[in-house]
Structure formats: C-alpha cells, structure tokens
Amino acid sequence: MTTLSTIVAACVSLVIAASSSAQNGTIKIVSSLPRTGSANAQTGTIVNGIKMAIAEVGGKIDGYEIAYEDWDDASPQRGNWDPTVEAQNANKAVTDATIVGYIGTFNSGAAKISMPELNRAGLVMISPANTYSGLTKPGLGEANEPAIYRPSGKISYFRVVPTDDLQGAVAAEFVAASGAKRVFVLHDRELYGKGIAEVFERRAKELGMDVVAVEGIDTKAANYKSLAQKVKFSKSDAAFFGGTTQTNAGQVAKDLRSAGFAGMLVVPDGCCEEAFIQAAGAKNLEGNTFVTFGGLPPAQLTGRGAQFRDGYRKMYNADPEAYAVYGYECGRVLLDAIRRAATKDRAGVLQAVAQTKDFDGALGTWSFDANGDTTNRVMSINAVKDGKFVFVKRAGDTAVEGAGKVSAGGSVAPADAQAR
Amino acid sequence: MRPRMNPILIFFAVAAALPMFFGATGLFYDAFQSIFVFALVGLGLNIITGFTGMLNLGMAAFMAIGAYAFAILTCDIYPFQVGFWSGLLLSGFIGALAGFLIGAPTLGLSGDYLAIVTMGFGEITLDVLKNLEAITKGTQGINPLPRPTIGGWTIELQDERSWYYLLLLILGVAVLFVRRLERSRTGRAWLSIREDALASQCMGIPPKRTRMIAFATGSAVAAVGGALFAALLSSTGEPNSYDFQVSILVLCIIIVGGMGSVAGTLVGAAVMVGMNAIVLVKLADLFGSREQGASSNVLASPNNWKFLIFGLALILVVRVKPEGLVPPRLEGESGAQPPAPPKSQSGAAAQGAGA
Amino acid sequence: MELDFFLQQLITGLSNGMIIALIAIGYTMVYGIIELINFAHGDLFMLGSFLALTILGALGIDAWTGGSTWFGVLLLLFCSAVFCAGLNWTIERVAYRPLRASGKLSLLVSAIGASFILVNLGLFWGGLPMEVFAGGVAAAAPKDFPPLVPNTNLLGEDSLVQVTPKDLLVVGVTLPLMVGLTWIVTRTRLGKAMRATAQNPIAARLMGIDTDRVIGATFLLGGALGGFASVIYALYNNTISFQMGYRAGMDAFTAAVLGGIGSMPGAVAGALVIGLVRAMSDGYLETRWTNTIVFGILVLILIFRPSGLLGSRAKEKV
C-alpha cells in the first residue's frame, strides 16, 4: 500500500505542476543558475540584475507580459550544480512553449548538458558566466566541440562574458609586465579554473616566464599550508590561482601569505566578488594580490554602466557585485531582442539575439560575433585596498583571441596540454 | 485470508500506467527517469548492503565507473564506438571488474572498516577521473553519448515517453535478475552471511568468495545505472557528479525503502528522488513566487531551506518506519504468519560489529 | 634548504594532525559506545566555529588585540565546547536515542539527516547581519576568522622554517585535552561506566549503570572536544565555512578507523599519520594525488591490520 500512496503523492504534486502553465500574451524568460549551496551568493546578484533589467522595461514589451522564473540547477544533496537538475531544467524549458529565452548557466559544465537540448528546440540561451572556450570557439576545446552543442546546425548559445582564452592571457601578460620571472600556477581542477590556468601557463611560457609547476588543489582541504610552503620554497616571483571563491581561493591566498610568500598573486574573475575578500581576509590581499575581470568593475562603469550601478543601489540597497552586471546585461540583451523580434516566438527571438550589433550595454558597446561570443574585449585588473576592490588598469583591448591554442604542431588534442 | 499483493508488481503496474495521465513530456518524466536510474543503483547497493550486510559508502564510484566506461566506449571522440547496447553491457562488466578489484583486498574487513575503505574508494575514483585528463577529459565530461537504437529506430532524448518505458524495461530486467539471484542458492548464501557470517561459514559457505560475488554483482548493477545516468544526460557530467553525496543518497534510498527488500528499494528511490525532484522543486517554486524583490536575507530564499527539509524528512522517515517503508518478506510467507521480530535491518549492521 | 623544507612539512603535518585528532576522538568515542558513525559530528564542529566567530563579532574584535588575546582564546574555547557539547547531547536525545533499538542503519540515516540540518543551520548562521559575516550578504561564502593568534615566526623572521604561536596553540590545547580525556576514561567512575556500556550495554544496565546517561555523557564529551577543535581549527586556518564539516569529518573518521575505531590513542595515531601523509604528499608529490595516497595507505594498513593501527579485535564468542 505504501507504494501506492507514494505514487499518489507524486501524482498530486505533478498535477499541481501541470496546472501552472501558459497564459496568453505572456512571454516567459527563465534563468537556470545554482541557487542552492555555496554559489548562491553570486547567482543571487545575477538574478537581481535580470530582475532589474525586466523592471526597467516595466515588465512589458509590446503588450506582452514578461514573466520571469528563477530556476535552480543545484540540488541539496550536491550543494552545487547538479547535471540531472540542469537536464531537467532544459527539458522543462523546451516543453514550455511560452519560454523564449533561457539565461544560464553559471557553470560551463552545466551548459554542456543543456546546450544541445536547447539548441535542438531552437531556444536561445544566453550565459552570464560561462567562460569555457570550447563552448563556442572551434579548436580550443575537444575535437568535437563546439559542433556537438549545435545539433541543429544553428547557433543558439550566446554569452556576454569574455572567454578564458582572453582572460588567462591577460593575466599572464600582466604578470610578465610586472617583471616576474618565475611563476607558480595553481588551479582548482574544475572546468573553469583549470582551463584558465592552462591558458595562463601557455601564455606565460610564450612570454618567456619560467613556469615552476602547475598543481591542481584539493578544493575541500582544510588548508594549503604545505602547498604554500612549496610555493615559497620554490622561490617564485608570482603565483596564479585558477579558481573561484567557491573552490577555496580565499584559503589559498591566506595560506600563501601566512607561509610568507610575498610575491604577486593573481586570481581570475571567479574571485571578483566581495565574498573573496571576506574569505581571504582583507589584510592578506592588501597590496600584491590582483584580480582579473572580464569587463570593468562597477565603479569604473560609465554611461549605461553607471546608470546600472546607481539603479542597483537604489533597488537593492547594496552595491552590485561584479557579476550582477552580467545578469543585467543578459536580461537587457534578451529583452532588447524580444522587442526587435518580428515574431515573439522562439525563432524570432533567436534571430533577433543573433543580430545583436553595437549593443549599448552596461559593459560598453558590443556585438555578438559569429560564434555567439561577445566582441567585448575590455578587461580590467583590480587590486584590493582596505577591503575593497580598486581598479588598477584596463587591459585586454589588445588580447589575442585564441591565445589558448597550442602553438606547436597545430594539434588541438587536449592531450598535448595535459601531458606534463 | 486474502493474499498480500506483491509490491514489486504493483510498482511496475503503476509505473507502466502513469504516463497515460501525463501527456508526452514534462517534469514528471524527468523525475521518473532519475527515479529509475537511482532505483537501479539502489538495487546494486541492496545486493551489497541489504543482502550481504557489507556497508558500502562508495556506491557513486561504481556509478561513475559505469558512466565513464559507457562514455569512453561509445562517444565519438574515442575510436571504440561500440553502440548503446553493447556499451551498456560492457559498462556492467567493467563495473563488476572494478568491484572485484576493490573487493579482493578488502572484503575480509569487517563492517565499518569496509565502510571507510569504500568511502575512500569513492574519493580515489573522483580524483583519478579528474587527474587522468588524457583519458577521461578531466572535469569536462564526455559528450555526446549515443541514443539507444531498437531495430533501426532511435530513441531521441526528447522522446521522453519512450525513454521512460526503456528505463522501466531495463529496471524490470534488473529487478528480475536480482530477484532470481535472491531466491536461489546464491542469494541464500548472501543472506546467510548477513545474518551470521561464522555460522554460514561453518555450513560450508566460503565467505570471501560469496562476498566477492555479491560485491561484483552489486557493482555491475550500479555501473549499468551509472551508464544510463550518463546516457540520459548524453554526457558524463563532471566527476563531481558522482561524489559522496550521491553515495549517501543511494544509501538513504535502500534504508528508507527497507534493507534487503527489492520492493523497498524501488519505493525508496521513488520517495527520496521524488522528494528531491518534485516536492522540493515545487515547494521552492511555491514560495519563490511570493518572494518580494531580492533580499540579501539568507532565510528569504526557499532554496536555502532544501537541506533542512531533506534532513528533517530523513529523520522523520526512519523515526516513523525504522524498518523501512517496505521491509523484506520471507519467501512463501502468507499473511497469516506472525511477522518476524523487527530486527531485520539491524542484522546487517550487527554483523559488522560482531565479526 | 631541503632539510628546512622537510622540517616545515613535519610541523605543518603535525599541527594539522593534532586538529584532526581532536575531532577523531569525538567520532571514536561515539562509535565505541553505540557503534554509530556519527555523520553529524563534522557539522557540529562547523557550528562550533561559527559560534566562536559570532562571539568575536559581538564583543568586538579589537578587544582581543594585545594582552587579552589568550584570555579571548580561552573564552572562545569554553563557549564553543559548552555549545557543541550541549548540541551533541540534544542531537543524541532527539535523533538517536529513539532509534537506538531499531538498528544501526536507521541510526546512520538519522545521523545523515542531522548532518544535513546542521549544514543548513550553518548556512543560515553565515547570513547573520554582523560585521564578521560581512553583513550576511553572502551567507554561503567562506568567512574570514580574525587572526587572534599571530602568525609571527618564533624562530625569527629570517628563518625559512616557520614555527608560529598557532602551532604552539594547537599543541598546547590538544595535548592537555587528550591527557585529561584519558584520565576521565581510565580513572573515573564515569569512564568505567562508559567502557562497561561500550562492552555490553545490556550487562551494564543489569549492573545498575544508567546507560542512557552514560551515552549522553559520551556525547557531551565528544561534542565538547569537537567544540575545542572548532576553535583551534578556526584560529589555525583563519577561515570557516558552512561546508567545512564534510572534509574535517571525513579526515577525522578516516583517522579513527585507521587507528582502530573505538580506541582513543588509535584515533590520535591515525590522525597524526593522516596529517603527516597529507603534508608530505602535498610537499613532495602533487596535491591532486594526496587524497588517493591517504586512502591508499589506509587500505594498505587495513589489509595487514584489519582492526587498525591500535585497535584490538575482540574474539567472537562462539
């Protein structure tokens, strides 16, 4: 009998699920971001940005009501994004015909799951945070990337954030410019952190620096004191950590400093959030720690960006985190496309998004290129001062696309990069 | 007296009938695909822990091995490309082999020592999958994976109803497999080891070999589950998709369902995964829609309550039904018999302590 | 240089091992008495450190600079220990005691459930609108724990090898605690009752021992040790996070098993082995293989000593 009652319970909740579908004149946008667990701090700001963009158009475009749903692609057991949930979200989005835009994902790994599904359905997907190059750029990832994400042959995935191959290179150039000769590369063994560390490593070697070692850390370890000693004893001038606040960047920074490592420490935009300073302790980051960021920090934004910053403060009574602007930008570019779209359905919106050109966004004026990447190359390097991010310099305008490409032999098999 | 209905048959009958009520697509299918996959992995663990009494905290590792074996054997970035069905079978075989390898040196250990070794095996597997990037593509995951073909007809991912029945069918075969073993000489030997390892050895049953067979069988079933998990996603996901939390979920499935009970495993999977995939999602949606603006208050987001609800539900379930939702029944036992004393699920564990 | 490096790793390994040992004792005590892998213990430990940070925040961090630092540390140790002890006792009362008769695995699931709840409480706690939690904006982010204990090098700032007051703190708190605990278990009435209950709860009850109270006391003691460990961990690592209980718990449980579960000296030995192996593997091999090596060594040791380093295998009565 228990079996039956279980099934009945499941059915009841399913009926509730089924009843909450379409209304006429409503266009739905969803976002799929990890909202359970440690990433929620960052994704919260992204969601805020999206909501803000919708609020700015008054929740209506051409008489169509814009409905927004904030979906979670994490599960409580995993405390992080869960491939099963992401697949379910993609399915859910595909089967709900009122959904015309899918904002997400936060993690590149999750994007790999949902991209082919959404592509087949012709549903446009715009990511505020995926930086893994292989998702869009041929030749930088696996041999079958990015074709496998485009089973329909069309491009339906776009991102407003510059990819790892640009950012890692910018970081390496910055380190080289500081005069460092020996550099120790650490990464978190995740898709994002490892990818960016690899780009950094290659670019650093090209720039004539001596890469002492590349090490993947255990992101759940209590501390990295032993590893930090290793870095210190290696007499490196600089260290790069490819990772995020969630993968323990704070502890890495802290232990490096407490071990007495005085060299430069550079971390990528996954750490460009208050939480990183909070985790690492402002004192440990003071001075010689730098954070690269794809775009300009809120304080440096001008024009639209400045408006966004002020609007965000007013709406949420807090300073926007670095990521909020991406959420906002995603939302705006999608709404803009809906406005321009000839037909307010998936095909129309997809076409309009793809045609986005010289968009006057919070991140500057940019377009989507043929791969679906932003043409925005502006990056910034930030330092930490008195517990706040301060802008150091603008970079990336000159960054070479595809810096991550293996130069010798022309083979793009990842094995070359990994046979160390 | 009316004979009690067979809960396994009820499960399959209801599962087979359900899609009639739910159209061709929807949340329902996603949830049930997960339920079937985890029921499969649960069946594997049920052989190891439920039947044979070896506490295994590393079941996710066998899922991962199945998923990665399946992916490497079928994905078109590798030269093997054996196809869906052969891939499924081979991944089961490789799972058995892995179970054999980890089992050989450790199955002599008692109870919780084995538990920690299996837990360690789970961690090692994740590390190896992440570190051997040349083979496993590290954290990138392997994709895309092929769709099953039946006589020239390919089941596409969107064809959710076909997937549903395919998984149900495979689960049915697995249940049949496990039930047949359980009700044979092999299964009796497993149960006797769980009940009293020494007595069973004194009856001429070689404990190590018997445990090994159970371990390998369970691993194989879980590996097939893992392969289907990957096939459903058309990707292995990243290695972290098979971490300790997954092992814990599977363990909860069989304990909540009823240790050593095949029907219990099915119901446990429906309850635990269903709670996750349906109830918690619905709850979050329900409260999420009322959420006003974005508040920085951590309590305001319903997503932040999921752990708590899940934990409370676990404690409540074992409190109300400590022997599991569908405890195992004796073969041939009729309704008229007095129930066995309620120590069934402790038998496995008590063994570890005593041996 | 090479020797310096080795000594440095030795010191790091020992300090980390000592912290693991404190948590591991909590596991091993509970296991010894009711044969439960107390999954919630690691998360209990996590909450202890959150309490410590809250107290720091409430009293104002500046108060602890200068001479009153050590007093502050003692206060934190005391508060967290009392808190964790009380919480552990409550969990036992609510989640474990009613299930004790219904089998070990039900207990295990209950412990897993308790662990989930504690983790979630930790998440909420991190969202407190306090200065130390950065106003509670990013509840899930790791929190910086103010460096009450300085990181100065006692061997002089020029020395490559670092021995800091933090290392001394770890040793200075852990050793007396272990001695004290050994005294309690071997010399006092309570200790005798605990060992009797562990051996045979039914017989102990027949002998007039109130086993429920003894088990409660064990949870109190184990919780208190977890509380001490949480403060030392926080002061040593200077970061706390609501997810830190998982790894801390896993390391500690591995240590308990490695040493022979149920044996307190074993837990300490196991923890030191794990701390040292981790340090050496991080230092001389690659960090990414460290976990593999730790568990590989565990399996290797268990093959030759199936009851752990210092565990004794009770002969089964036939």
Next chain:
Amino acid sequence: MSLLEVRDITMRFGGLTAVDGVTFDLHQGEILAVIGPNGAGTTTLFNAITGVYQPTQGSVKFRGAEVRRSPDLKLAVRTAVVGILGAISTFMALNAQEIWTAAIDANYLLDKPFPWHKALADAWATARAAPLVWGIIPAMVGGVLGAATVLALWQRLRRTPDLIARAGLARTFQNIRLFTDLSLIENVLVGMDSRLRCGYWTNVLRLPAFSRERSRSTAEAMELLAFVGLADRAHAAAGSLPYGHRRRLEIARALASNPTVLLLDEPAAGMNPSEVTSLMQLIQRVRERGVTVILIEHHMKLVMGISDRIVVLQYGRKIGEGTPQEIQADRRCIEAYLGAEDEL
C-alpha cells in the same frame, strides 16, 4: 581405523592455555561425549576442530588426512595470474595517460577508420619506453595487489570452517546461531549449500538444472524438517521459533550437508526434562542415519544415556576417557565434575 584423529591439540589465547594437548579418536558410527566443567575448554576444542580457531599446536586428521587445500597447480597458476595482472595494472596506472595518448589520441581522427594495429603497436612502444617508477602511487597499487595475493594464498592454505564443513564435519553452536530472518526451510537449504551444484548463471537464467535442483533440494529440506519435527512451520522465520525448536532446527541445518560427523555443542542447554528426552531420541535417530556424533554436554542424564564413549576435560587437559560406566567409576572425573567427595 578411526574416523577423526585429534592429536595433541593446544589452544593458547595470550597467556591463557584453554586447551592443552588433548588427544582422542572418534570411531565411525559412535556417539562420543566430551564433558567437563564450565571453562574446561570443551567449546574451544570444538572450535579448534571445526577450524573456527587455528590450533596453536597439534593436528586434526579426518579419514587419515589433514583437511586443508593443498597447494596445487591451479592455485599456483591463479596466484601467478593475479601477480602478473597486478604488475601490469600497476604499470598501466603509472603510464596510463601516456600510453592512451600515444595509442588513441595520436591515431584517432574523427570520421576516419581507426588504425587498430598501429594503435596497439604505438601503445606497446610507449609502454616499453616509459619509465617504470614514478613514486609512491605505483608502490601502493602494487602493494595492495601483492598483499591481497599473499593474503589469498595464506587463506587458502589455512583450515577454514567452510573447508572443514565441506569435508563432512557439520556442527551446531552453544549459543544457537540460526539465520533468524530466514525461514526454516531456507536455513536448511543454506546448510545444504555444499551439496548444491547450480552456478550463478544457471540461477539467473533459470536453466532446467535449476528447477530440477530446486525441487529435489526443497523435498530433501522438507524431509529433514520433518525428521526434526518442524515441517509444519517450514516457512516461518527462524527467529520466531521457541528455544527448544531452535536447537532442532540447528541440527536439521547441520544434517543438511549430509555430514559424516556431527558436532553438537551443548544441545540440551536450557531444555526441560521432556525436551531432553526427545532430544536424546533425536540424537539416536541421527546416529541411525549413519552419522557419527560428538557432543559436548553438561546434562549427565543425556550424556550417560546415549554416549558410547566419553572424554573428560578439566582445565584444558584430558583427564579421562572411556565408556559411561568407566567414567562414572573414575574418581578423578567425579572430583573434577562435582569437586566434593561427600556428595557421592
């Protein structure tokens, strides 16, 4: 010739000598009782005979030979195979990535047929060229596999209870050890396991042999349950049986393997007089089935009533052996048992 020759068995636990040089013979078809006051070492002696404990010293010969696996060719081949596999997998684990890269990644191009021969050749070449030692990981993999091999070897050469049971010595336990969650008939079928032949796949696929064996073994099990008088409860859980019946079920379970020798450890413990009487009849009937019986018992009426010979232990030593009449007349045995002269 005697069926079972127990020679100079000694069992020491740390400083305690539980059994000290006990020697006796068991003859075909007899009922032999081993008696002794509590703590005399009777149960320990049983455990040493049935392989539960490894005797510190001494030997047990069954039909003139020690019961143990002989290190035969099959074992040697298996050990060698495991060892070689271990070495290969260690090596593979070491260089897996390089070999893989050389064999697969370097040769595989999308949309082109895969050159299997070249890949294998490349793999072999890389494997040969690769350095063997990388550090602690291979040492550990090798260590684990090597240790497992040694352990397996040692296990196989040991007298284990399952081996002894399969040789034809079945036993019951002093503190009854039934499989309480299994039904009565399943308990008996577990006892019969050593006589069943159907393998794993036969069971899964339900080949004809399975059905044949199932009906035969079920009938035999029912017959055994009837023999001990429990046939009417065949499908109840063993845990639901009253105490006296559990003893009988244990005997049925032990008989299921068609043993040559049945070892009963205090079968009458905790029984009332009428139960003892029927137990005595049962033991007699067991002997009539052609099974030789050794029993440990404190219940003198039972011992004197059914045994052909008696061995008396005290403090681990044998102090007497003979027919019931001889033992009853032996002063030392009586003193050992009763400890006081005036009760005679």
